[in-house]
Amino acid sequence: MRTIVDAAYTGGNKSALSVKKPKVVFVLGGPGSGKGTQCANIVEHFGYTHLSAGDLLRAEINSGSENGTMIQNMISEGVIVPPEVTIKLLEKAIMESENDKFLIDGFPRNEENRAMFESVTGVVPEFVLFFDCSEEEMERRLLSRNQVAKWVGRVWSWVRWGNGQTWFEPKCGRVDDNIDTIRKRFKVFVDSSLSVINYYNSKGKVKKIDAGKPVAQVFEAVKAVFTPIDDKAAA
Numbered sequence: 544m545r546t547i548v549d550a551a552y553t554g555g556n557k558s559a560l561s562v563k564k565p566k567v568v569f570v571l572g573g574p575g576s577g578k579g580t581q582c583a584n585i586v587e588h589f590g591y592t593h594l595s596a597g598d599l600l601r602a603e604i605n606s607g608s609e610n611g612t613m614i615q616n617m618i619s620e621g622v623i624v625p626p627e628v629t630i631k632l633l634e635k636a637i638m639e640s641e642n643d644k645f646l647i648d649g650f651p652r653n654e655e656n657r658a659m660f661e662s663v664t665g666v667v668p669e670f671v672l673f674f675d676c677s678e679e680e681m682e683r684r685l686l687s688r689n690q691v692a693k694w695v696g697r698v699w700s701w702v703r704w705g706n707g708q709t710w711f712e713p714k715c716g717r718v719d720d721n722i723d724t725i726r727k728r729f730k731v732f733v734d735s736s737l738s739v740i741n742y743y744n745s746k747g748k749v750k751k752i753d754a755g756k757p758v759a760q761v762f763e764a765v766k767a768v769f770t771p772i773d774d775k776a777a778a
């Protein structure tokens with residue numbers, strides 16, 4: 544059945560992606576499950592280009608775009624930005640790249656993201672990498688990421704001003720890595736993002752990874768997914 548989103552986006556201008564036909568892997572998982580960390584490893588070993596939807600939105604805020612304030616407010620609240628904004632950023636990044644294979648990290652975040660991306664671009668993912676991790680572990684990781692960012696900021700300001708004193712607390716890290724927003728992000732993940740994973744699971748496209756283990760062990764499991772079947776037989 545066609546949704547309202549499908550109807551609005553078919554018959555209009557065709558996306559340039561329908562010509563480029565990139566190979567896309569969606570990388571999904573709860574906040575702090577390790578998507579960015581593992582994408583960096585995949586890029587190094589398998590030649591993909593990593594596009595984090597969250598990073599693209601943060602770059603859009605910093606570019607001074609007219610959508611900047613709206614995006615900033617939505618990220619601070621942990622809610623999902625309108626899909627046309629995120630999809631435009633993803634299309635632009637894919638078209639500007641010479642690569643033809645992409646890890647799209649943190650997208651689609653809900654059914655609206657998914658349906659609009661597929662109908663606007665005509666691109667369906669090769670598969671979906673799903674990092675499965677407990678909320679307790681994700682919460683620990685996000686709070687620790689926030690602490691590390693704060694310390695990096697303090698050291699930077701100490702070096703910058705050179706007198707061993709910080710007379711301001713530098714604004715470092717992510718605005719959404721605080722306990723209130725982290726809990727809101729968990730709720731959005733359960734209420735809106737899991738249904739996307741279920742959808743692709745019903746199509747046999749989900750590769751689930753136990754992401755609660757140390758980084759190197761998680762990457763061993765990831766490698767097994769990306770290593771071509773022929774290579775596995777030869778190994």
Ligand SMILES: Nc1ncnc2c1ncn2[C@@H]1O[C@H](COP(=O)(O)OP(=O)(O)OP(=O)(O)O)[C@@H](O)[C@H]1O
Nearest residue numbers: 573574575576577578579580684688756757758761
């Ligand atoms: N397997 C792991 N074990 C322990 N810490 C990890 C692991 N993977 C990532 N981390 C750490 O957890 C934090 C979150 O990781 P990362 O940024 O990769 O997650 P993410 O899924 O991209 O998060 P977000 O959804 O907030 O963008 C980082 O500080 C990272 O160094």
Ligand SMILES: Nc1ccn([C@@H]2O[C@H](COP(=O)(O)O)[C@@H](O)[C@H]2O)c(=O)n1
Nearest residue numbers: 596597617618621622623624649650652
């Ligand atoms: N498809 C998306 C992806 C992200 N957002 C917003 O960005 C925030 C941070 O995302 P990360 O993947 O970097 O954790 C997220 O909480 C959303 O506010 C979005 O709206 N749509």
Ligand SMILES: [Mg+2]
Nearest residue numbers: 578579595597
């Ligand atoms: Mg990330």
